[in-house]
Amino acid sequence: xxxxxxxxxxxxxxxxxxxxxxxxxxxxxxxxxxxxxxxxxxxxxxxxxxxxxxxxxxxxxxxxxxxxxxxxxxxxxxxxxxxxxxxxxxxxxxxxxxxxxxxxxxxxxxxxxxxxxxxxxxxxxxxxxxxxxxxxxxxxxxxxxxxxxxxxxxxxxxxxxxxxxxxxxxxxxxxxxxxxxxxxxxxxxxxxxxxxxxxxxxxxxxxxxxxxxxxxxxxxxxxxxxxxxxxxxxxxxxxxxxxxxxxxxxxxxxxxxxxxxxxxxxxxxxxxxxxxxxxxxxxxxxxxxxxxxxxxxxxxxxxxxxxxxxxxxxxxxxxxxxxxxxxxxxxxxxxxxxxxxxxxxxxxxxxxxxxxxxxxxxxxxxxxxxxxxxxxxxxxxxxxxxxxxxxxxxxxxxxxxxxxxxxxxxxxxxxxxxxxxxxxxxxxxxxxxxxxxxxxxxxxxxxxxxxxxxxxxxxxxxxxxxxxxxxxxxxxxxxxxxxxxxxxxxxxxxxxxxxxxxxxxxxxxxxxxxxxxxxxxxxxxxxxxxxxxxxxxxxxxxxxxxxxxxxxxxxxxxxxxxxxxxxxxxxxxxxxxxxxxxxxxxxxxxxxxxxxxxxxxxxxxxxxxxxxxxxxxxxxxxxxxxxxxxxxxxxxxxxxxxxxxxxxxxxxxxxxxxxxxxxxxxxxxxxxxxxxxxxxxxxxxxxxx
DNA sequence: GGGCCTCGAGATCA
DNA sequence: CTCGAGGCCC
Numbered sequence: 001x002x003x004x005x006x007x008x009x010x011x012x013x014x015x016x017x018x019x020x021x022x023x024x025x026x027x028x029x030x031x032x033x034x035x036x037x038x039x040x041x042x043x044x045x046x047x048x049x050x051x052x053x054x055x056x057x058x059x060x061x062x063x064x065x066x067x068x069x070x071x072x073x074x075x076x077x078x079x080x081x082x083x084x085x086x087x088x089x090x091x092x093x094x095x096x097x098x099x100x101x102x103x104x105x106x107x108x109x110x111x112x113x114x115x116x117x118x119x120x121x122x123x124x125x126x127x128x129x130x131x132x133x134x135x136x137x138x139x140x141x142x143x144x145x146x147x148x149x150x151x152x153x154x155x156x157x158x159x160x161x162x163x164x165x166x167x168x169x170x171x172x173x174x175x176x177x178x179x180x181x182x183x184x185x186x187x188x189x190x191x192x193x194x195x196x197x198x199x200x201x202x203x204x205x206x207x208x209x210x211x212x213x214x215x216x217x218x219x220x221x222x223x224x225x226x227x228x229x230x231x232x233x234x235x236x237x238x239x240x241x242x243x244x245x246x247x248x249x250x251x252x253x254x255x256x257x258x259x260x261x262x263x264x265x266x267x268x269x270x271x272x273x274x275x276x277x278x279x280x281x282x283x284x285x286x287x288x289x290x291x292x293x294x295x296x297x298x299x300x301x302x303x304x305x306x307x308x309x310x311x312x313x314x315x316x317x318x319x320x321x322x323x324x325x326x327x328x329x330x331x332x333x334x335x336x337x338x339x340x341x342x343x344x345x346x347x348x349x350x351x352x353x354x355x356x357x358x359x360x361x362x363x364x365x366x367x368x369x370x371x372x373x374x375x376x377x378x379x380x381x382x383x384x385x386x387x388x389x390x391x392x393x394x395x396x397x398x399x400x401x402x403x404x405x406x407x408x409x410x411x412x413x414x415x416x417x418x419x420x421x422x423x424x425x426x427x428x429x430x431x432x433x434x435x436x437x438x439x440x441x442x443x444x445x446x447x448x449x450x451x452x453x454x455x456x457x458x459x460x461x462x463x464x465x466x467x468x469x470x471x472x473x474x475x476x477x478x479x480x481x482x483x484x485x486x487x488x489x490x491x492x493x494x495x496x497x498x499x500x501x502x503x504x505x506x507x508x509x510x511x512x513x514x515x516x517x518x519x520x521x522x523x524x525x526x527x528x529x530x531x532x533x534x535x536x537x538x539x540x541x542x543x544x545x546x547x548x549x550x551x552x553x554x555x556x557x558x559x560x561x562x563x564x565x566x567x568x569x570x571x572x573x574x575x576x577x578x579x580x581x582x583x584x585x586x587x588x589x590x591x592x593x594x595x596x597x598x599x600x601x602x603x604x605x606x607x608x609x610x611x612x613x614x615x616x617x618x619x620x621x622x623x624x625x626x627x628x629x630x631x632x633x634x635x636x637x638x639x640x641x642x643x644x645x646x647x648x649x650x651x652x653x654x655x656x657x658x659x660x661x662x663x664x665x666x667x668x669x670x671x672x673x674x675x676x677x678x679x680x681x682x683x684x685x686x687x688x689x
Numbered sequence: 690g691g692g693c694c695t696c697g698a699g700a701t702c703a
Numbered sequence: 704c705t706c707g708a709g710g711c712c713c
Binding site: 129130149154155216219395469499504 | 706707708709710711712713
Binding site: 075206208209210212213214216217218220221222362363364365366367368369391395396397498499500501503504507 | 690691692693694695697698699700
């Protein structure tokens with residue numbers, strides 16, 4: 001079956017329609033100045049759709065017809081940002097802004113970039129409350145987009161981003177670099193959020209809590225046709241890879257370039273000089289906050305001069321040249337219904353206020369940690385008190401203060417329990433310690449539950465299916481008194497538990513058995529040694545190579561591990577010499593847990609594990625066999641035909657029907673370069689290798 | 690911490 | 704249908 005011949009006039013017409021439609025999209029969705037009425041727009045759109053249906057080969061990835069969504073994905077694939085997406089440090093008051101400006105001036109003076117006493121030029125823009133994404137343009141065409149993820153690797157949500165009308169599918173400037181990353185925020189306007197919720201309500205569906213969550217939820221749909229119906233908006237605020245090629249020397253000129261290229265840019269963006277003007281700009285934006293179409297949670301300041309930015313550089317994950325000046329957290333008043341104490345994995349006793357649910361900062365808060373006894377005393381929170389609550393750093397709910405004049409008469413001060421509420425063991429607190437701890441160790445059901453959960457968690461032994469609910473039941477029924485007991489569980493024991501049918505039981509037992517051979521670093525982390533987190537566990541595993549060697553180490557030796565000082569060394573030494581903990585370790589080894597000496601995988605070792613790939617066409621540098629070998633050495637499989645189980649289709653020149661099938665199934669299609677990207681290796685030099 | 694999406698499987702009812 | 708679990712976002 002051969003494709004119909006495409007007449008020249010059809011491809012010319014299709015290109016013209018695409019350009020026209022995108023021009024109108026830009027006018028309508030970015031400039032907010034429609035150039036055509038809906039009927040006329042629909043007419044153009046339908047004509048293009050018909051052309052593309054008649055001649056499928058005419059379809060291009062930058063066609064606006066793709067904006068209606070594509071067939072659902074089975075999952076989002078990881079996406080490695082070419083330049084990491086960093087986060088910003090925060091300033092919560094003017095003193096912190098002052099300190100920021102001072103640091104910037106000192107460094108720039110020292111670098112000879114500004115003279116003493118000179119004011120620094122800053123680009124100022126509102127900080128929109130949405131989701132950061134990265135858009136990748138190749139030769140001016142939108143080819144991929146991803147969420148921020150951990151800053152290095154995010155999730156590919158290209159199909160969903162394509163449905164956002166304010167994301168240009170093709171840049172309007174033709175001087176775009178071969179590869180350009182555009183960073184910005186996916187948002188939902190307040191008004192459109194209200195409309196969406198009204199529609200959700202009318203359809204009897206769940207309401208979204210706030211515009212940010214609605215935007216995030218919309219972007220995480222596997223079916224981009226759902227995303228297409230959500231009123232999302234994209235606002236660009238910067239560039240990543242390829243930024244240097246724009247020949248801009250300031251941040252403001254980069255934004256201007258982006259605007260010319262077809263992106264929406266925050267219209268409140270300005271450039272100011274020095275700290276005083278920064279704060280004026282902040283006040284101005286703050287005063288407009290309620291009238292702005294989108295929610296903002298602060299103002300971002302960036303050193304405007306790019307050379308100065310480079311000179312300032314980065315500290316750990318955040319740039320030194322920028323800061324987010326956050327608005328004060330919204331506060332609300334509510335009642336303390338109860339004060340509970342929670343027992344953590346290490347026995348730490350944490351008082352938690354149960355609150356009359358209250359909507360604050362976009363979410364419903366019903367509990368807030370009171371941290372520890374000292375904090376609780378200082379604030380003197382009592383049951384029945386009316387309190388002011390807020391979300392600290394816009395995340396964790398916090399009781400800021402008690403409204404004393406509304407305290408119910410006779411409300412007694414809260415006293416920390418002297419016995420653990422879960423196991424009755426004495427609560428102990430060292431003179432220097434801030435936190436009180438239950439001394440019950442593994443006798444305490446709470447500590448045991450948390451220990452088991454930590455042991456099974458994804459970053460530790462990664463036992464899938466062993467969640468809160470199951471662990472709770474295991475502890476309650478005395479089926480697990482230590483992690484080692486997990487490996488002695490039987491079908492017959494699990495069978496009686498709630499929501500535990502044969503299938504689930506089998507799965508979890510298989511997962512438990514499979515966890516016997518985890519990398520040493522995971523095992524060391526899973527043990528839950530005080531002061532040993534993931535990073536330290538990795539360092540210890542690397543230095544000692546086996547659990548036997550590690551447990552024999554003395555404090556002096558331990559301290560030769562990177563970032564391990566006397567305190568951590570002491571904790572590790574203690575763990576291996578205390579009869580309790582040492583015994584639990586022996587028990588684990590006895591039931592057959594045998595950590596492998598290999599270093600913890602950082603995810604880069606075998607990037608294609610469990611992936612199915614199909615090769616089609618002729619790749620530029622690799623023979624079919626070479627490509628197959630590469631894929632297999634990375635843990636992936638290759639198959640001959642395309643199906644819904646296929647993860648990637650690698651296309652080369654003269655690809656045939658497989659490519660067409662892959663398109664219809666909405667599969668991820670990559671080329672040879674894309675394959676190398678998946679493999680996390682560089683492409684070989686052009687002349688073989 | 691709270692909200693969101695997705696999946697699989699158990700619970701429930703026709 | 705609901706629930707638990709896992710994962711991701713700020």
